[in-house]
Amino acid sequence: MFKKVTQTIAKQMDPKGELIPVYSILDQEHFRPLCLVRRKGKTIFRPTPGYLRTEYSLYDVLLLGEDKTSTELLIPAEDVQDSSQVTFTHHVDGRVEGKLHLPVNSANTEVSTRWSKEGSIKLEKKSIPVAKLESLKTERKINMNHSFIKQLKKKQQNLYVVHESIQASEETNYEEYNKTEGSFMAQLYAKFSTQGSRGCKHSITIPKGCTIAFRTMQLTIEDGSWCIHHFPEENIQTFVSDGIHHFREDNIQVFESDGKQCFSHGKLGALEKEVKAKYQIFSMLSVDLYATFLKSIKAVMRNRNLFQELTQKVEAVLDETDNCELKTESPDLKDLLHTLQDTPGDLLLKLAGAINYTLYALDELTEDQLLLLLESLEEDIVFQQLKLVKSILGHDIQDMEGCFSMDASLLSFSQEKEQKLTTAMLEMSGVKIQKNGSAEYKQEAFSSLAALYASLYVLDLLSKSD
Incomplete structure (x- = not known):
């Protein structure tokens, strides 16, 4: 809050x-x-x-x-x-x-x-x-x-x-009363949320x-x-050696084989490269470890306290690789942290980076979207949603508002419930889609949709058993 x-x-x-x-x-x-x-x-x-x-x-x-x-x-x-x-x-x-x-x-x-x-x-x-x-x-x-x-x-x-x-x-005291209209989201809160109810009152004193x-x-x-530095400069480094400012990227740069940055498909191309680069390390995991990682990610999607705990543990790994004790009282995080504790240094940093990237993406989504993602996993429609979000991002919807048309077949789900779930999740990211494929999007839809794409990508990857 x-x-x-x-x-x-x-x-x-x-x-x-x-x-x-x-x-x-x-x-x-x-x-x-x-x-x-x-x-x-x-x-x-x-x-x-x-x-x-x-x-x-x-x-x-x-x-x-x-x-x-x-x-x-x-x-x-x-x-x-x-x-x-x-x-x-x-x-x-x-x-x-x-x-x-x-x-x-x-x-x-x-x-x-x-x-x-x-x-x-x-x-x-x-x-x-x-x-x-x-x-x-x-x-x-x-x-x-x-x-x-x-x-x-x-x-x-x-x-x-x-x-x-x-x-x-x-x-200052702030109060918020959350009440879900309609039974669908209320059922999801009862099913997935540790709160157990959508009609609840929160308050915080600042x-x-x-x-x-x-x-x-x-x-x-x-x-x-x-x-x-009075004016922000990209890639300049704090510590200077031999009078030379070294340069360092804080974000991921994506290059094609000729060394040029890839924007061949607008920002979608850069996003795909970034996501694949971050999650490449997961391809080295066994099927059992896929299940371990997915269990913990689903747990932090339901419980904000667990989300904060995992975030702190992963940041500690990235800061002090050799001196971290990855212990927890949570059974949902214990196996994952135990795996990280036993992982060698270079591989540990890559795994921690991938988990941290996942937490970044999930943190950009709303609480309701996380519940819809959990339901999507149970309905086994994450891959289809991933293709749909990728198609939307391909229209270069950043920094503006407008309309576009897309392939209506991407909205074809086996059950009406799955379609409603998906369109509700997209609307929370600023994109409203009709059954005929026409869509409207808000100015700030790109960042939320990009985070949704990264979230769907890793959930689809980790939910595969072979």
């Missing part, structure tokens, strides 16, 4: 996507100004990268100067700039809509959105003046012997500093000072000297 709130606010305040929402209320204090963060990899369906918390702020990794004074004195709390307050309000009245009132150059900008919660929140911006950071870098060097810095340099991981955050200026969203700037470090 917290993730839904922060995503909506960040999108309304900054449609360009530079404002990054905080996904977990437990992590929010690690995304305040001067906190150090690491970046997750980008994908076709998640072009704006997310960030991982660290336990450190910029102060923690700086050396003291000759005067031995605390680095914190260099940017006192009163120098952290506050902006005018922003009020986000929304209400439910049969239809759900929200309004954002944002002061811009003494004028009000009003944006409407559909939302399913009730409440309002007052926000304020906290930012570190860039001039203060520029001054700080001339007075304090990075402690290259700090254990955190040494580990980052060894792994050649990039480092970013939070320079701006959006915070709640007062405590405390005063809670970080909702943030912006970062990348750091570069060379022999203790450091600087900040």
Whole structure:
């Protein structure tokens, strides 16, 4: 629920996507100004990268100067700039809509959105003046012997500093009442969801000072000297060796045999290459391991707590391959984590990367879509759905709204229930399809459909017994 709130606010305040929402209320204090963060990899369906918390702020990794004074004195709390307050309000009245009132150059900008919660929140911006950071870098060097810095340099991981955050200026309580219309989805919730019922009420209290969203700037470090990049640059690396900036891809690049990036079929071509590259490692698994992996993935689709646990375990593997203890109390995850624990280093990283990619894709889908995917597995129609989604993506539907026609035979399922299930799942991704093959799609359908494609691909792959 917290993730839904922060995503909506960040999108309304900054449609360009530079404002990054905080996904977990437990992590929010690690995304305040001067906190150090690491970046997750980008994908076709998640072009704006997310960030991982660290336990450190910029102060923690700086050396003291000759005067031995605390680095914190260099940017006192009163120098952290506050902006005018922003009020986000929304209400439910049969239809759900929200309004954002944002002061811009003494004028009000009003944006409407559909939302399913009730409440309002007052926000304020906290930012570190860039001039203060520029001054700080001339007075304090990075402690290259700090254990955190040494580990980052060894792994050649990039480092970013939070320079701006959006915070709640007062405590706010949000409530959401979910009630499914129609018996079909209600039955699915009773069948697959750990909640057991679709009619339920959720609430969350966002405390005063809670970080909702943030912006970062990348750091570069060379022999203790450091600087900040005011303008985002692709592939530049934090740690500099011999005066040379090394370049590194955070996302997967796809190349044909001649070395040129493949967009022969629009973004669909790039997506297919990305998905196949990520899941190639699964072809090395035995049939028994297919079943083990599928069991755990189905479990995290039903249970958000298990989803978070597996995400944390996999990220730990990718960060500290040699020092991870993959233990769990969950019988649904135990076999998978035991398999990973016994897997050699290079193969372990590839398997963990494939699982992480799967979790990325599933996390882009709605709770209802995950239930529909579970039902699709039971009805054995995942492969047919995969072909259908691939056909839709072939129409290059990104960054616009419109209509197209497709082969109606792709909508031909053996039972009407299967067709309704599939069309409902597509509509949740922004594509509405009629029985005759005519389709309408929303502007943001591509990212959700691309995540659905990746999810269907891995479920189809792992559900095969031969």
